[in-house]
Amino acid sequence: MYQKLQLVFNQQLNRLYLPVLLTILDTFGTASIFGSVYYVLLHLIEGQFTSGTLKTTMFILGIGYVIRLLAVGFSQYLFQIRGAMLIRDARLNISNHLKELPLGYFSKESIGTIINTCTVDMTQAERVITHLIGDMLKVTFVTGYILIVSFLVEPKLALIQLILVMLSLPLIVWIGKLGEKGGLQKKVVVSDVLARVMEYIDGIRIFRSYNQTGMAFGRLNESFKRYRDESIHLEVKLVPLNFIFFIIIDFIVPIIFIAGSYMLLAGEIQMEAMVIFIIISLGVSTLFRPFSVLYTEYKVLSVTINHIVSLYEMDTAPYTKETADFPHYEIEFDHVQFAYEKGQPVLRDMSFAMLPNTMTALIGSSGSGKSTILNVLARFWDIDDGAIRIGGQNIQEIKPDALLEQMSIMFQNVYVLNDTILQNIIIGKPNATREEVEQACRRANCHDFIMKLEHGYDTVVGEGGSTLSGGEKQRISLARAFLKDAPIILLDEATASLDPYNEMGITEAVDELVEGKTVVVIAHKLNTIQHADQILLLENGTIRERGTHEELIALNDRYASMYHEQLEAKGWRLQV
Numbered sequence: 001m002y003q004k005l006q007l008v009f010n011q012q013l014n015r016l017y018l019p020v021l022l023t024i025l026d027t028f029g030t031a032s033i034f035g036s037v038y039y040v041l042l043h044l045i046e047g048q049f050t051s052g053t054l055k056t057t058m059f060i061l062g063i064g065y066v067i068r069l070l071a072v073g074f075s076q077y078l079f080q081i082r083g084a085m086l087i088r089d090a091r092l093n094i095s096n097h098l099k100e101l102p103l104g105y106f107s108k109e110s111i112g113t114i115i116n117t118c119t120v121d122m123t124q125a126e127r128v129i130t131h132l133i134g135d136m137l138k139v140t141f142v143t144g145y146i147l148i149v150s151f152l153v154e155p156k157l158a159l160i161q162l163i164l165v166m167l168s169l170p171l172i173v174w175i176g177k178l179g180e181k182g183g184l185q186k187k188v189v190v191s192d193v194l195a196r197v198m199e200y201i202d203g204i205r206i207f208r209s210y211n212q213t214g215m216a217f218g219r220l221n222e223s224f225k226r227y228r229d230e231s232i233h234l235e236v237k238l239v240p241l242n243f244i245f246f247i248i249i250d251f252i253v254p255i256i257f258i259a260g261s262y263m264l265l266a267g268e269i270q271m272e273a274m275v276i277f278i279i280i281s282l283g284v285s286t287l288f289r290p291f292s293v294l295y296t297e298y299k300v301l302s303v304t305i306n307h308i309v310s311l312y313e314m315d316t317a318p319y320t321k322e323t324a325d326f327p328h329y330e331i332e333f334d335h336v337q338f339a340y341e342k343g344q345p346v347l348r349d350m351s352f353a354m355l356p357n358t359m360t361a362l363i364g365s366s367g368s369g370k371s372t373i374l375n376v377l378a379r380f381w382d383i384d385d386g387a388i389r390i391g392g393q394n395i396q397e398i399k400p401d402a403l404l405e406q407m408s409i410m411f412q413n414v415y416v417l418n419d420t421i422l423q424n425i426i427i428g429k430p431n432a433t434r435e436e437v438e439q440a441c442r443r444a445n446c447h448d449f450i451m452k453l454e455h456g457y458d459t460v461v462g463e464g465g466s467t468l469s470g471g472e473k474q475r476i477s478l479a480r481a482f483l484k485d486a487p488i489i490l491l492d493e494a495t496a497s498l499d500p501y502n503e504m505g506i507t508e509a510v511d512e513l514v515e516g517k518t519v520v521v522i523a524h525k526l527n528t529i530q531h532a533d534q535i536l537l538l539e540n541g542t543i544r545e546r547g548t549h550e551e552l553i554a555l556n557d558r559y560a561s562m563y564h565e566q567l568e569a570k571g572w573r574l575q576v
């Protein structure tokens with residue numbers, strides 16, 4: 001557990017040593033209070049309670065209280081403050097780790113599991129360090145002291161008391177195991193609930209348009225019901241066991257009373273020992289009572305810690321070079337094979353080169369593998385066979401972050417953050433000046449429409465860019481890519497949602513970009529890529545045709561017929 005906690009909290013657990021030490025000190029304070037009660041009782045029973053005894057008791061109590069006051073105060077303060085800092089760092093740590101995981105992980109794993117780990121699990125882990133460690137230490141130490149001291153008072157009764165405590169231990173272990181198992185099942189259900197909620201919110205527009213909100217809500221409701229059943233199931237299993245545990249613990253006092261009485265009558269123990277022991281056994285049963293609940297909580301939370309650890313143990317993309325120093329920016333695909341799912345190849349033995357200062361256009365029918373080429377080039381996924389090189393260096397050797405620094409990417413599915421337009425664009429280059437942002441926006445044909453918005457660049461756009469049109473989002477995303485101004489530019493369907501006027505402006509801007517860069521564009525509209533230095537026509541994960549526009553027209557095959565079809569479609573539209 002310690003190793004796992006160290007992993008989750010970035011080897012920083014030593015920041016908890018001081019509050020742990022203070023908690024142990026606090027247990028001495030608590031023990032001193034019991035000690036003074038013992039001292040007073042002893043003197044009262046022996047009829048020797050004098051003002052001297054009172055002073056000594058007051059002195060012991062005073063010291064005990066001061067120790068407790070300082071130790072409790074500081075330990076709780078430190079557990080809270082340092083715990084919060086550890087959790088903050090752990091959250092940052094896990095986000096960094098998520099960033100480095102291959103995208104394949106996110107498609108395979110339920111998104112609910114990831115959200116669960118980053119939110120619920122982390123909050124529970126925070127509880128472990130801010131409360132649980134301290135509480136468990138207190139209960140264990142104080143009960144331990146009293147059990148030991150009770151042997152000094154009366155060994156036989158102490159043994160009976162110890163046996164009763166020991167009897168409860170297997171029960172605690174059993175309760176803990178059930179708690180752990182239930183916790184595990186509950187985690188699966190919680191992840192499912194989160195995934196369903198996401199699905200419901202994400203798809204609400206589609207569900208509504210097909211009048212299927214009932215069906216979607218049904219799935220969500222099912223998931224909530226499973227969560228409710230699982231929670232009840234766990235409680236129902238734990239309640240009787242906890243009940244038996246409480247009975248054993250509550251029996252300590254009466255059993256000690258009965259056994260003590262017999263021993264007293266038989267003359268085996270003194271009256272003082274009997275009275276004191278009843279007080280001691282009251283202390284043990286009260287102090288030890290919360291242990292089963294705390295231990296169950298510890299076991300349930302250990303599931304949480306394991307959960308977080310398993311996310312850490314996911315392999316990140318390997319690399320040997322921290323930085324990317326490419327002598328030039330020629331991109332080379334050398335017999336590349338790739339499949340998202342085993343046995344379903346998406347790129348088949350693909351070889352081509354994209355030269356610096358040129359633009360390559362990828363075209364082909366939907367699903368032919370165009371976006372996949374960009375995905376593997378950016379190392380969002382690693383290829384299965386062959387090699388991808390930039391400037392002669394295999395990209396598998398380079399740290400993904402460093403590789404991405406060399407690329408400006410515009411994705412097919414544009415994502416806009418719930419923030420101002422300025423913040424949305426400046427992601428591309430966080431230290432950019434406002435002038436640079438505006439310049440990028442002019443090139444991406446979005447400056448004018450942004451200036452017409454109520455607060456211009458400071459207008460806040462809704463989550464996912466819900467207040468912007470498809471074309472506006474696309475141009476914002478393009479401005480982001482322009483602003484980054486990296487040596488490699490990858491644009492996936494940059495003009496898909498644009499009207500002819502904007503399309504022309506963007507096409508010209510992209511044509512200009514080629515100077516000093518390697519540009520890859522994916523396009524469905526063939527008129528936007530006619531000036532490309534190279535056109536690759538993909539079909540089913542292979543390159544079916546390659547060449548310039550003129551060469552492919554002359555070839556008079558697939559590209560030529562696609563081009564003519566699009567021309568005719570345009571003509572038809574113009575005639576209407």
Ligand SMILES: Nc1ncnc2c1ncn2[C@@H]1O[C@H](COP(=O)(O)OP(=O)(O)OP(=O)(O)O)[C@@H](O)[C@H]1O
Binds near residue numbers: 107341365368373412
């Ligand atoms: N994350 C993924 N997991 C599994 N399969 C995927 C994933 N992304 C794409 N695919 C599959 O890989 C194939 C190629 O997809 P890709 O996105 O590269 O096509 P595309 O040429 O960009 O198509 P489009 O023009 O529609 O954007 C498709 O069959 C698709 O279903």
Ligand SMILES: [Mg+2]
Binds near residue numbers: 370372412
């Ligand atoms: Mg695509």
